[in-house]
Amino acid sequence: QLLQESGPGLVKPSETLSLTCTLSGGSISSSSYYWGWIRQPPGRGLEWIGSIFHSGRTYYKSSLRSRVTISVDTSKNQYSLRLSSVTAADTAVYYCARDRPAAGMRWFDPWGQGTLVTVSS
């Protein structure tokens, strides 16, 4: 399975960041997986943003919950991230990744290649 992020690389402050992740080689409707978004500010570590199940059930990082929406479009085999009211602190490489549950555990594999989103006027 391959994941590919797409979306604008530049977003203005206070506007909404929108990214899409397209899955190839599999079905996003699979009952075995969640689908996640993770970001990495330049030169820094990884931060989980949230995940979605094909049913639409979502899990968000609490500190981002008020600004984040993750949705799924099973007809297009895609899922999307919207992050509102962005600031420079939201500048990061955004990754989509399969969020796999097994025996109560969860891990991210595989990952998309990532897309850099810069917040600047």
Next chain:
Amino acid sequence: DIQMTQSPSSLSASVGDRVTITCRAGQNLSNYLNWYQQKPGKAPVLLIFGASTLQSGVPSRLSGSGSGTDFTLTISSLQPEDFATYYCQQSYSAPWTFGQGTKVEIK
């Protein structure tokens, strides 16, 4: 949120060296701990899940151990392709959190 602390933050080593990276969790994780490798400009790659289970295709010179709050990633004989940054990640309790990373550099 569960705090994950890796040590060291960086290390220099030579090809053939044995390298150990430590990850400490702010609370008991049982074995709900994963390790990833990230090379510059690339996405992270899953190495180990469940603290000690190697992902398919990962060379056996890498190993993971630990449970509870203390975990280690060991590379038994460092190879040129192992120079990268390594991250631990807990999946015991959402939000899933990562360590700050350990950069393995060439001495």
